[in-house]
Amino acid sequence: HKFVPKLNHPSKSKNNSVDVSWQKQSQELKGKNIGYKYLLYRSVGSKDVMMYKEIPSTEFSVSDDRVEPGILYNYAIRVKYDNGWTGDLSEVKSILIK
Numbered sequence: 001h002k003f004v005p006k007l008n009h010p011s012k013s014k015n016n017s018v019d020v021s022w023q024k025q026s027q028e029l030k031g032k033n034i035g036y037k038y039l040l041y042r043s044v045g046s047k048d049v050m051m052y053k054e055i056p057s058t059e060f061s062v063s064d065d066r067v068e069p070g071i072l073y074n075y076a077i078r079v080k081y082d083n084g085w086t087g088d089l090s091e092v093k094s095i096l097i098k
Helices: none
Strands: 017-022 036-044 050-056 059-065 072-081 091-097
Touching: 017 072, 050 059
Parallel strands: none
Antiparallel strands: 017 059, 036 050, 036 072, 072 091
């Protein structure tokens, strides 16, 4: 679980979007100068999460404004290194938009 970002619980913001964030910890590989980025996964309802957005390694949150009331949204995140390696997918966290 070394290279699995810890996803915080998504929250609804005042402007009817969902704020998704994860813990600020480096995912760098010791002794290697390999860049990385985060891949945000998302799904609606009971569907499996699919890749949704790429996020730079310097950011630890994103706002999803493509949400509608009465729908359950699920999010997960993983690390993708510039050499093609990927970390495991984080735990999936869900939020029902009211």
